[in-house]
Every structure is written in structure tokens, then in C-alpha cells.
Amino acid sequence: MFAVGHYPDFHPDSAIKRAEEHATKNGVKCTFLVADVLGDLENVTETFDFAYDWELLHHIFLEQRQQYVANVHRLLNPKGKYLSLCFNESDPAFGGAGKYRRTPLGTVLYFSSLGELRALFEPCFTILELRTVEIHSKSASHLASYCFMERREVNGP
């Protein structure tokens, strides 16, 4: 499995340490690394059956998204599955309107529509499920776009 994002509110090194401790405690063999998902990811030499992106995509703006999707596509095996979840534009959070919204932490997030995600993913993936879901957390609930896909072969340029 290739999963992106890390424990929020931690420096990447301490997030990795925590993740390693958690995996060891639960007897799960994992490899963790810190990388920019928009980079060339040259340290990732394996390919995977499943990629999982939990609330990372809304940090990536439109002009960078194709690079991100190309990276995920490259890291998946043929017919590999990809689950992506990100903020949906119908969510009332952080001002309640607009595609770009500033959070109290000072970060700016992009709120997608389902149509935008379909257009983004469809060139590289067969969409198996695409819908708005409600995510419940300790502090509040929010609306997210849930997209479950299967990698398909893409003809070169």
C-alpha cells in the first residue's frame, strides 16, 4: 500500500517515528518515508496494489494536480486501486463558500466538486465510486468527496 499524508501537527521526523512505533506495536511491517508527493519520488522504487490519500488532495491546487495524479498512477501496479478523499465544495467549513479557503492555521485549501474530480482522475483511472460523504471526527463533521478508482493503462504522449 502507498499512503500519503502524515500525522498532522508533527514535524515529519517525529510523525515517522510515531508511525513506526504504532506499526511495531501492532505487528505490521511498513516502510515510511518523507517526500513531496509533487516531486519525482525517486526514492520510491516499488509499485503497489493500493494507494490511499486521506485529505491530502485539498492541499494541492489545480495547476499541480495532474503531476500528483501522474505520480500516483506511476506508483500503482496494473489494475491497482486508489482511494482519494478531500474536502467537497458543499462543505460549510472555513467561510462556507469559494473554492480556495483559508483555515485558522493559515493554510489554504482547495474545495473540489465531484465533477472536477471526475475530470481529473478519468484520464488515468476507471472511477468505481464517486460520491459526497460525511466524515465524523471528534470535534466536528465535514463533507468530503470520496473517489475509489482502478488504475488503467494510459498511452504515452
Ligand SMILES: C[S@@+](CC[C@H](N)C(=O)[O-])C[C@H]1O[C@@H](n2cnc3c(N)ncnc32)[C@H](O)[C@@H]1O
Ligand atoms: C489534512 S492533513 C491529513 C493527514 C493524514 N492523512 C490524516 O488524515 O491525519 C494533510 C497532510 O498532507 C500533507 N501534504 C500537503 N502537501 C503535501 C505534499 N506536496 N507532499 C507531501 N505531503 C503533503 C500535509 O503536510 C499534511 O500532513
